[in-house]
Amino acid sequence: MTIATGTDSCPWAPWPPRLLGMAPDAGAIRDIDWDGVRLHIVTGKGGTGKTTVAAALALALAADGRRVLLAEVEGRQGISQTFDVTPLGLTEVRIAHAANGGEVFGLSVDAKAALLEYLQMYYKLGRAGGLLEKFGAIDFATTIAPGVRDVLLTGKVYEAVRRRRDHRAKGPGAAPAYDAVVVDAPPTGRVVRFLNVNHEVADLAKVGPIRSQADSITAMLKSPQTAVHLVTLLEEMPVQETVDTIAELRATGMPIGGVVVNQMREEILTLDVLEAAAHGGISREDVAADLTRVHVRATNALVNGLLTEARDHAERVALERDEATVVAALGRPTYRLPSLSEGVDANGIRELAETLKAQGMA
């Protein structure tokens, strides 16, 4: 049995309903919120749905024949699990087709591979690469030397954003290899450090190629081409981390994107019923009479149980409403995704992608 889910019926949402969410008519130019953004970075507290939302956003952005790269940077194979494809390796592979011919490619960015690629590109290393490996220098640089790992990971993303479809083509008019790049980023606790590579290597590498690489990456990350989106649930800790991270991002000058409120429950009870439920204002007799009419034995236990559930539910909703108010006060474009009762599979991702599109995120 499935229970339909949706968020349209949310009676208390403090944010205004978006007109854009009303079925875009065919042919009309869709006004999306992140026109001009080519690098979408998705973060959030652990477990809130970063990977899921990044995947849905990539699919949404890929609609109408566009090419999108979806990259993860923590080597967790979250993307391949979400799309149910074989684990991602060191090359970019197509993992999904979007509506009207669009394509999503997947990549699990690997720091070691990025370093070797980088060394090869700039130093034509040859044999020295093996030596570096042998003496543990690659391990050192990719796992131990603080900050270097992040420069390598973001560096690969930077490269993908700038890559041209035809690598000989030059100049601003040349078509990019990807119309957009979406990054499934580290969680809120680490993301600002991850993105602020310039600061991270400032004390460690004052000069040298890593330094100039970090400078270029930072320039891109702080440009209007980039947006850092935050995924949250309507719970205390995820919302708090969202608020804190937005402040941190602002302080470092990173462009803040939208807030995606994930896993929203479908709201069934109307505002006045919730109100009544919270204050014991629902008539037991009426409920019992209704139940009896449809041949459900209206025992005391059942009626009491239902009313208790309604009261608990009203309490939860009230708390969610408080959190939603905090989210609304951030003043960022906000998107709402329903909690899919069957969990998220490849179809679920498509459903979420459509929802993001309908709300104007892509």
Added chain:
Amino acid sequence: MVPVLDVDALIGDPQTRIIVCCGAGGVGKTTTAAALGLRAAESGRRVVVLTIDPARRLAQSLGLTTLDNTPRPVKGIDDTLGGSLDAMMLDMKRTFDDVVEAHATAEKAEQILANPFYQAVSSSFAGTQEYMAMEKLGQLRLEADRDPDNPRWDLIVVDTPPSRSALDFLDAPKRLGSFLDGRFIRLLAAPAKAGGRAYLKVFSAGVNVATKTLTKVLGGQMLSDVQTFVAALDTMFGGFRKRADHTYALLSDRMTTFIVVAAPERDALREASYFVDRLDEEQMPLAGLVVNRMYRVSAPGLSAARALGAAEALDDEDSGGPSGDASPKDPGRTPITQGLLRMHAIQAEIAARHESLAKRFVAGHPGIPMVEVPAASGDIHDLVGLRLVGNALAGS
């Protein structure tokens, strides 16, 4: 029969001196640790709870507002049975600094603390937090037993860092240790010590190429920082390792026990499963599993399907219905009942899903004691909430 995790027996046993709460992120480790600590204290034990990342409001109610990296008494507990409760929140950088200061001369410590490489490692290296949590546990243990006749604490409850994997807690200290012992770091610090004389020449040539290349890429400053750091640290290495090994050994001690916390979700239970197996492998004592945030309905007699059916039947009646004999009724009331039934159906479905996930875990791990803690309708952010969780943990 599923064995029940009896937390009252656990905290009532004076032999239990350390309880470690672990599990995947966000499942309720901190909440469980605090609730256990409170319950133990109110049953007469002298408890210290080491939390890592309490939610802000919980931290406030535990009085964790001054962050000085030492335990402070929690106000408002019931101490009629002679117990006490202290709590603290881990300050990872500070704990690391303390370790350095404890192991080096004042002059050397100062040198290390000022080193940029040290600063980066101590505040950002993945695994430092886990390592420092263990280090702090070791310190609390020493502090507890300073005066054996009058121990300051007789029970330490430890929360673990919000790692993505529950196993990180067990692995990170070793990882940090082996990184400080890492090959390249050692080579940088003392290339001459690395091999025999004959070997040395070829060897150094290789090291030189490696070092040169890295210098080109990273800039010379970084490597020289690493060199001074490692040189300064060299004398403390032994102490470092010994300490980590000692704390690790503490974890397999009879006085220690683990509680694995999970939420009734596939991923969290999978993590719990790995952790349970790992504890078994390492012969570390597992008290049992807490499945936290279980959804429960208050009207369990009515199935989701039945509730939906009834809601639809009311719908039919409303619109004249198939039966045709619509009795006169107030249109304002029926929708309320319909709403209640639909809401119940959704909740009953979630509850059933949670129940079946928990059952499957149990089926896969027979013999592991388990207890379920229901999801409260709000956050758990004060002593009242913690007591309720404590009650649930004790199965009442």
